[in-house]
Amino acid sequence: MRFQRLDLLKFGKFSDRSLEFPGSTTDFHLVVGPNEAGKSTLRAAILDLLFGIPVRSPHGFLHPLNELKLGASVSNGETSLDFVRIKAQRQTLRTQANGALPDLALEPFLGGIDRDFFDRMFGLDHFRLVEGGNGILNAESDIGRILFQSAAGVASLGTVRDQLAAEADKLWAPRKSAERAYYAAADQLDLANSALKKASVRTKVWADANSAVETLRESLEAARTNWRELDMRRARLERVRRLAPLIDALGQNDAALELLKEATDLPEDAAQALSQAERDIARAEAVLKIRKGEVAAARESLSAISVDESLLSAEQRIAALETRRGRYEPYARDIERRKSEIQALQGEVRRACLQLKWAYDSEEDLLLMLPSLLIRRKLGDLARKASGIEQSLKAADSSERTKKADIESLEVQLGSLSEVKVTAGLRAALRKAQSLGDPAQVQEKQRVLVERADAGLETAMRALGVWRMGIEGLSKLQFPSGEALARRLRERQNFDAQVESLSKDLSEQISAVGEAELRVNQFTELRHPTTYAMVEQARAERDEKWASVKQRTDDFETDAEQFESAMQDADVLADTHLSNVEDVTELQSHKNELERQQHIQTRLEYQLEAAKGQLDTFSSEWSALTAAAGLDGLPLDDALDWIRKKDVALERGHSLLEAQKDSRSALNALTDATQELRTVLEENGVAPVNAENLSALCIQAEHLISEADGVKGRRDALNGQLVTARQVYVALQDDLVEARKETASWADDWASTLSSAGLDAAYDTGTVEGALELIGEIEEKARKVCQIQAERIDTMMADLALFAEDVEALCGAIAAPLNGQEPAEAVQQLAIKVQLANQARDERERLTGALRGAEQQVAELEKTKQEAEAVIEPLKARAGVSTREALAECIAQSDEKRRLLEENARLRRDLTTGGDGQSRQDIEAEIAAANLPEIATDIAALSGDLMTVVERQGTLSAELATAESTVTAIGGSDAAAQAEGQRQEALSKMADAAERYVKVFTAARLLRWSIDRYRQDKQGPMLVKASAIFAELTQGSFERLVVDFDKQPMVLEGRRPDGKHVGISGMSDGTRDQLFLALRLAALEIRLEQASKLPFIADDLFVNYDDARSAAGLRAMASLAKQTQVIFLTHHHHMEALARDTLGDAINVVHL
Known part of the structure; x- marks a missing residue:
């Protein structure tokens, strides 16, 4: 199967988007689009199109879920199908005309595969490629597993097998372990048996x-x-x-x-007070000596310091003058620079005045004689309007003459047109014939639909197998419905399960009876208990001997001896029975248990026979039912599937009848349309060229109608153009008159304004524009000269004069005459003197503060010493001593x-x-x-x-x-009942563990056998194909793949051109991905040789490859495309150029 076209009608971000996939010998299609273009949506659309849209689809964010719709045209050899898939509960397959298609309409194209198998076998993306490479690394010592999971696209196969093995080991193994479920249940059974024995009570x-x-x-x-x-x-x-x-x-x-x-008795803190007082006195005496020296030194330093108070009183005025001196220092250079700037501007103004022939005496006089701003603006406006007014006049005159010529031309064309008429019947007949479509295509389409429906019916009939019959027989077949067959199948399965369960229970019960018999025999041999029956038998023998004695037979003495012996034996047995009554009771318990188990065995045997009888009766009824329906030998397990296939065959038979009916209707409609069109052509005076060819008749009718419509349309257009042209001509004449008036008015304004501006009346607009520019330049530069003189030079000269006056006044106030010094130099010297006076004053204040602090500390130390002495004196008085030591x-x-x-x-x-x-x-x-x-x-x-x-x-x-x-x-408890319950629970757990172990162990073993079988069957051809692909993908870095048979288990290795073998673990991540891709493509090629061909969807497989290896991968994909359709998705735009360079122009490129 291949896609010819894929329609993304309403799905994800797409609306009414159609992708074409034309056929070719190399069926390779490259779909290119940036990120978020919809490539992942396209992959999901292919799956949903073929297998149905899920109930909760993530692609309903733009369109409502119930409106999701996909379409496609697929082919399979000579068979093709054009269909639509919608989101619905049933009948999701539709024709392009929204007719219902059977749910199995795609079965002939898909070959019976399901969604997961298609996605796994015929789909591969970068994530699965990397996962597969890691998977074969984990399984590198198991070649069978590598081949199997590469072919199946399952990277977690080893994990599944390991999980099965681990679960089986937790259930049971030959070595006993408390962690295994079976042995844990067995230990629980032993404990329950022990508890049950302990619950039994003996005499005394x-x-x-x-x-x-x-x-x-x-x-x-x-x-x-x-x-x-x-x-x-x-x-x-x-x-x-x-x-x-x-x-x-x-x-x-x-x-x-x-x-x-x-x-x-002295205070508790007396010792601490004495110690503290002594420390305070010693510290005060030591510091007093130092502070008194500091006081003398400070007084000596103060006497040597002298401060100029008059100079300090003028400190702020001196600081202000110093600031002004720094600010005025650049004034001299700035004044000279400004004077040079004024001279340059005056030169430019003088040159401009010479061009205008104006006199230039001073800037003030020149500014007064300049025309006003209003006059200059009016001159500029008139100059700008001049060209427009002239152009308007010329355009109005030209348009008037042109439109007059157009009117004359239209009148000539109208007079030369001829008239052609057609009837409404001809138009209706042509529209009806065209609605039927191309006759040849309609006939071919109907033929193809009938053949397709017939082929579908034949396929459905072949699927019925040996129970094939005609459509009429199938429609009249009296057979149970699918639900009834499902009930019968469940009933038969219940019978089978019942027989199996009873057989298993009976087998277990036979073992239980054997165990009970063994317990009775072992107990009898071990204890030899004297039962009450033995006592009764001995007493009967005694009574019999006594009866012989009473009969007084001839052998009286012998009978008497025998009686005495029998009586002794009976007494001994009776005493023994009384002494071992516990053993007798236990033996009787074992016998009762044996009888109970035998009874259960008999009941199970009866139930098993009854269940087998029910199963045989059910099988006989089924055989009779199938024989009566003509389906002799149809197994019940296959009946439900056969009924579905029968329904498909009936549906396809109905589709064939509908297709044949539609074909006849379409052909009749073509015949009727041909006859009607031929008649109306003759009525319009046209002789049909080919009276039986509907296409030729349609062409004639179209030509006639087109000619008539063309003539009528041309006449109407010319009439409309003529009316419009006459209206426009009148308006153009008015525009010409207005243009001439406007030109005259402008000339008057121009002359008067030149006179007001003092310019020559002969100046044209260009000369005036130049003069206006010169006037503007003269005004700007003259004003700038005035501004520099007034705002810069005069201001700086005034500041310097005032500064000199302030300096002279200060010097006189502090009695420091200038003596010919410059004011700036005098201010600098005064600032230095102020700084020195401030330093002297600060030093005097510092020494005064230090002296004051030292004197204060001396007083405080004297006080501290006195306070310490005051603390000690009361203690001396209370103790009656005079010294600190006492x-x-x-x-x-x-x-x-x-x-x-x-x-x-x-x-x-x-x-x-x-x-x-x-x-x-x-x-x-x-x-x-x-x-x-x-x-x-x-x-x-x-x-x-x-x-x-x-x-x-x-x-x-x-x-x-x-x-x-x-x-x-x-005294009585439920210990025995509890022990028995625990025993039954342990037996149930042991049975469950054994049953689960059989299932899990069998599944693991079957998986292992499947892998080995696949390796035996596919290893040779698959490795040959994979070796060639792997060598191509690695660009010759590896020559081929080899199997090391000397290692156990066998391992897969790559062989380099120099003969060196590299194991899977020695390969890089990218090389392992290429190995997985080679094995995957090889397995796919082998499958394509044996099963239905389906499109292979690859999504950005070469995202981590360089250009060379990407080209090698594209060649491998192209090789696969010679066997089946390959759709390669990528978001790398350079892949398009790389693909064309590698594969040529034969590939099909689709842009999203």
Whole structure:
């Protein structure tokens, strides 16, 4: 199949856009467009066109979703189809005339493939190319996987296989592991079986359990009593060890306080106050010496400084004059420059006046004699209007003469026209014939439609297989509908599933019966229990012997001995039965379980036979149904598909009848149109040239009508032109009169204005324009001369004179005469003197401030020293001493006494807190009675005994809890039911894990077999083709592809021209992409040799290639285009030139 045309009617950003793909021996089409031009939309449009527009399409942003529409013309050999795809729930395929097409109308063109397969096999973009290159890198040691996923376009094949293998390993493996689902369920089953066995109760168990509980309770209470006694002893020893140091410290402190009872109590901060006062006195004395020296030095420096106060009083005036001096300094040079500028301007003005023949005495007189601005502007306006007025006059005169000649020409043409008439019937007959289209094309189209419909019917009939029959037979066929067949298929599948399930359950149940029988036999052989039946049998034998004894037979003694022996045996068996009643009960439980399992097996066998009977009955009914319908042997699995194919055949049969009917109608319409057109031509006086050829008749009619319409149109046009020309001629005559009046008025204004401006009356417009320019130049430069003199030179001279007066006045005020100096020089010297006076004044102020600060610090230090002495004196008086050293000793005794009292208070608090309510006398008695050196050893021994008792309590508590749980369980619980439920749950999990393992393991194995089979079948031819393509793509960098058979598993390598082999991991990213592309194209070529040919869509594959490798890729695409249509999308415009240079002009280029 190939596209002849693709119509983007309403899709994405496109509206009514049609792309043509003409056929060629190299069926290669290059679609070029910038980014956002719609190339991705075009790819999506091809998929949606062939396989249907999705319900939620992302391409409805411009057009509403329900209006999305695509169209195309496709061909497949001699068969073609022109169709439209719309967005709808059903009947999405339409003809160009909006007629419904069958949903399977594209099947003959697509060859039975689906959307995903087409997108994967016949589509490749840059992302998939890179993904495929990475995929073959990950699978480089598995050549089968490389070939398979390259051919299928699936880069994640290895991931799928690995996931299947990993899931299978998590389900089951030969090595047992708690992480595998099957073994986890098996462990759960073992735990449930153990719990079930423990839930069984034996005789005398309860009594033993209850006795054990009482014993454990008594032992636990004795252990608790022992623990309390040991804990009391340990607490007493701990108290002695903890408080003995406190008692000893209290005694020592009391002795020390006795020695210090005469010490004077001083404030708590007395030592700190004394230390701080001594530091303050020492610091003040040291700094006082330094500050007094600084005061003397400052007074000496002040006496040596002298300041000129009169000069400082004029500081601001001197600074202002200095500023003005700096500003006036460039004035001299500027005045000379301005005078030179005035002289140059005066020269230019004088030259302009000479051209106008004017006298030039001064600028002021010259400005007064210049014409006013209004007169100059009026002269300029008149000069500009002169050419326009002249041109208007000439144009009006020329237009009047030309239009008069046009009127005369139109009158001549009207007189020479002849008249041609046609009837309305001829026009109607021609329009009717033209609406039918080209006769030959109509006939050919109808023939093609009939043949296409016939071919479609034949294809549908062949699809029916051995159950093929005529259209009439198919239409009368009485057979269940598709829904009924689907119900029957589900019913048969239910029967199959039921038989399979029952067979599986029966197999498992037979195993369960065997296991139950094995348990009964093993228990009997192991325990040999005496059953009640054995006792009954022994008693029957005893009674039989007793009956013989009572009959007094001849052999009485023998019978009596046998009776005694039988009686002893019966008694022994009875005693044995009573002693092992638990074993008998358990044996009976096993036998009951065996009977239950056997009953289940019998029930399952009956259900299986019934299910098989139902399946056989269903199969017989189906066979009878198909035989009655003439479809003998049609499998139920294929019936639904056959019904769909039958519906397709009926629909195509109906389409054939409609096509034949449309063909006959079209041919009849052509015949009628021919007869009607021939008749009306004769009525209009025209003899038909070919009376049976509708096309020839249409040409004659068109020529006649065209001639008549042309004559009429020419006459109407000439009449209209003549009327318009006469109207225009009258207007042109009026325009000529107005133009002449305007010319005369301008001449009068021109003469009067020249006189007012003082210019020669003979001047023309050009001369006047030049004179106006000179006048403007004279005015501008004369005014500029006046402005420079008044605003620049005079102003600067006035500033300099005023500056000299101010300088002389200042010098007189401060008694500093100029003595012939220039004012500027005098101001500079005064500024320097002011600066020196300021420095002297600043130094005097600094020294005065320093002296004041030093004197203030001396006073503060004297005060600090006095305050420190004032702090010490009260302490001396309270202590009764006169020196600082004696005061320090008294303060130390007072602090020691205070510390001892505080420590005694703390020790008493600790003694009260840690004494466990004991008085000091009792604690001292305990300490005196204790052996202090051995107390640590005694405490350690008691701690060990306590730990032993605690461990004993824990053990007894655990044993007691276990014993009580046992008694509770014996008293009745649901443990057995819970254990049985857990057992059934474990069995279900084991079954699920086994079933899932079979599915997953089989899927992984089938995938592996498929890869190996594909490698065996395709490796040879595919590698031959891929080698040639790969060598072309790499431009000879690699010679061919080879398989290293010595490695296990085999690996794929590239061979360079020098014979060196390079593995896939040794190739660059771009080379791996080229390898994947070569394998992909080779697989596609092999498929095209065996299956339907479909267009290959490539999207910007060479985005990372240089021009040389891009050209090689284009050649590979062109080679593929010789087998099937190739549509290559790109946003690189240089690819067009590269493609034409590489492939020639045979390619088709489409611009988006």
